[in-house]
Amino acid sequence: MRRTFPEYESIIGEVSASKLKQVARDLKGARVVHVNSTREGGGVAEILFWMIPLLNELGLEASWEVMEGNLEYFNTTKSFHNGLQGDNVILSDKMIRAYEDTVAANADRLRPILEEADFVVIHDPQPAMLHELCPERKGKWIWRCHIDVSKPNRKVWNYISSKVNGYNASIFSMPDFARKLNHPQFIIAPSIDPLSVKNMELSEDDINRTLTEFSLDLDRPILCQISRFDRFKDPIGVIQAFQLLNGAFNAQLILAGGGATDDPEGAAVLEEVTDAAEGNDSIHVLMLPSDAHRTINALQRASTIIIQKSLQEGFGLTVTEAMWKHKPVIGGNTGGIRLQVHNYHTGFLVNTPDGAALRIRKLLSRPDLIDIMGETAKEFVKENYLCNRQLRENLTLMLGLRRGLANHLITD
Numbered sequence: 001m002r003r004t005f006p007e008y009e010s011i012i013g014e015v016s017a018s019k020l021k022q023v024a025r026d027l028k029g030a031r032v033v034h035v036n037s038t039r040e041g042g043g044v045a046e047i048l049f050w051m052i053p054l055l056n057e058l059g060l061e062a063s064w065e066v067m068e069g070n071l072e073y074f075n076t077t078k079s080f081h082n083g084l085q086g087d088n089v090i091l092s093d094k095m096i097r098a099y100e101d102t103v104a105a106n107a108d109r110l111r112p113i114l115e116e117a118d119f120v121v122i123h124d125p126q127p128a129m130l131h132e133l134c135p136e137r138k139g140k141w142i143w144r145c146h147i148d149v150s151k152p153n154r155k156v157w158n159y160i161s162s163k164v165n166g167y168n169a170s171i172f173s174m175p176d177f178a179r180k181l182n183h184p185q186f187i188i189a190p191s192i193d194p195l196s197v198k199n200m201e202l203s204e205d206d207i208n209r210t211l212t213e214f215s216l217d218l219d220r221p222i223l224c225q226i227s228r229f230d231r232f233k234d235p236i237g238v239i240q241a242f243q244l245l246n247g248a249f250n251a252q253l254i255l256a257g258g259g260a261t262d263d264p265e266g267a268a269v270l271e272e273v274t275d276a277a278e279g280n281d282s283i284h285v286l287m288l289p290s291d292a293h294r295t296i297n298a299l300q301r302a303s304t305i306i307i308q309k310s311l312q313e314g315f316g317l318t319v320t321e322a323m324w325k326h327k328p329v330i331g332g333n334t335g336g337i338r339l340q341v342h343n344y345h346t347g348f349l350v351n352t353p354d355g356a357a358l359r360i361r362k363l364l365s366r367p368d369l370i371d372i373m374g375e376t377a378k379e380f381v382k383e384n385y386l387c388n389r390q391l392r393e394n395l396t397l398m399l400g401l402r403r404g405l406a407n408h409l410i411t412d
Contacts, residue, residue, distance in 0.1 A: 003050075003195040005057050011194050012388045020388050023395040024058035030118040030398070031139070032062040035110070037077065037126035039066050040290040041258060042228065043190060043317040044123050044146055050193035050387055051394075058395075065110055067127050073102040074264050080125040083156030084149045085232060085312045091156065100129060107133035119398050128163040140401040143170040146190070146314045148335040150176045168401055171394075173315045173336050186397055189339060190315045191390035192324060192381070198293040199324055202301055210298035214284060216252060221364055224254040224303040226296055226318045227310075229269040229287075233257075234309045234332065239276045239283060241309070241356035249364045256286035256299055301325050304370065305363050306347075309356055313337050320385045323347075323377035328370055330359045340385070346377040 009017040032055060036044045048064050055062035069077075076095040083089040107114075107130055114120050114130065118139040122128060124146055131141050143164040149157065149172075157179065164170060165182040172178045178185045192199055211218055223242065227233040235255050242253040255273060258266075270287060277283040288295060300306060306322035308331045315336030319329050323340060329347035331337040341347040348359040363370050 003053075003193075005054065007195055008054075008388060011382075012386060016388050016392075020392045020395075021058065023392055023399060024055075024060065026399055027395060027402070028059035030060050030402075031116065032060050032119045032121070032398070033065060033113055033117040034062070034121045034123065035065045035067065035114075035127045035130065036123035037067045037069075037074075039064075041263070043315065046193075046196075046198075046317065047190060047390075048123075050196060051391060054387070054391060063113070065113070067102075067106050068109075069102040069106075069126075070098075071264060072098040077126045078264060080156055080160060081147060082232075083153035084125065084147050084160065086151045086153060089153060089156060091159065096159075103127065103129040104133060106130065119401070121394075122164075122167075125160050125163075128160055131166055132163065140168040140398070141166075142397070142401075143167045145170060145172050145177065148177055148312045148314050149179055150335075152179075169397065171397070174339055177314070177335075186393075188390060188393045188397070189336065189385065190317055190320075191385045191387045192317060192320045193387050194324065196293065198297050199321055200297070202294070202298055206294070207298045207302050210295055211302055214254075214286060216254070216284065216302070218302075221249055221251040221304040222254060222299075222302055223251055223305050223307055223360060224256065224299055225307040225309065226300060226321075227257045227308065228263060229257055229266045229273060230263065231265075231269055232310060232312045234311045235269070235273045236276050237311075237353045238307055238309050238356070239273070240353035241307075241360065242283065243280075244353060244357035245360060248361065251282065251304075251360075251364065253283045254286060254299060254303070255283070256288055256296065258288045258290050258292065296321075297325075300327065303327060305330060305360060307356065307360075308332065308337060309350065309353075310334055310337060316340065320381055323374075324381045326374035326378045328363060328373035328377060330356055330363075340380070342380075344373075346373055346380055 034048055038045055052062045052064045076099045079089045111134055114134045115136045120141045121144050123144045169183055170185050171188050173189050225238050274285050277285050300322050306327045306329045308316055308319050310332040313335035319340045322329050329341050331341040333349040333351050341349050350356045
C-alpha cells in the first residue's frame, strides 16, 4: 500500500514536512538510482520500499535496481558481510572470481542507467564493484554501508575498500562504523516508515487473530525477538535467557523471522534454533514469509517485551519498530542498538543471556516500568528515527555533492 506525502505530514508535522520539501525542491528532476542485493527480506529492502516512492513524489526521478546472482555469489557476499563484522573468514580466489564475474554481468545489464544517473547509491558490499565497471558515469556515486564495520577482518576490508575508495562519498549508520577512505564520510542513521503495514496501527481483533493463528495464549506475557535467522542476532542466546527464567512469570517466547534471498545461511541457523527450542512448549519458533509485515506488526504489538539480543548490529530496525509501538527493548550492547536503547529509559542493554534474563525479570515484575519505558521509546523514535529525517539528510548530502560542498562539510 503506497502512502502519499500528506499522510506522512499528519505524523511528522508541518514544519518537518516543509524542511523536507525545501531540500527536495533544489533537486527536482534529479535521476537517482539505488542498487542493493535483494528486493525482500532485511532492513535495506524495507527502507528502499518507502524511500523510492517518496523521492518520486518529492519531484526526483528515483529507481531501484537489484543484483542478480547465483548461490556461489551470495555465499561469497555473505562471507564479505561476516568478515566486515569481524569474523575470521577466508576468501578464496574462486570466491573472488565468482563475485567479480557476477558483478561484471550485472554491470553489463545496468550500465546504461547507472552511467546516466545524477546520483547512484550503492548499498553494502554486494554491488560495490559496479563503480569501477561504469567508466562513463556522469553523476555522483555514494556507498551506503549498513554493516557494523568497526572491527572488520583486515583482508576483507582491504578488498572492499579498494572497490569503494573511488566513490564520491560514503554513509555509515554511526561514527564508530566509519572507516578511513579516500572520500568524505557521513553519518546517517536508518529509520522506519510509520505508515507501512509493519508499523501502522492495528485493531485488537487483528492482533488477537494473529495470536490465535500461532496458538499463543492471550493471557500470558509474551517475549518476542523478530529478526532474520542469523547467528549475529543470537537467537540461541535468547533461548538461553528464557530458560534461565525457570518458568517464572508463566511467559511465552517468540522467535520469528524469515530469510533473505542474499543470505544462504538462514536455513542452517533456523535448524539450530528449532533444535534448541525442542521440548519447550512455551517457545514458538516461527518461520515467516518475506511479506508477513502485518503478522510481525501484530506480534510486536501483542508483546510485553521486545528482545533484540544481537552480538553485532548495524542499526537494528526491529528495535525502532518495537519502540514505535510503545515497547521497551532488551537489546544487545552493540552497534546501532546503543543509539536507540538507553538503560532505564527506553529499555536495557545486555551482554549475556544471564543479563538478559535479569532484565526480563525486572520488567515483568514492574508493569509500571514497562508502560513508562514504552511511552518514552515511542517519543524517542518520533523525534529521531522516522523516515522524513533520514530522507532529508540523504537529500542534503546529495545537494552538497552537487554543489561541491562535500569536502568543506567533512573538514570544517
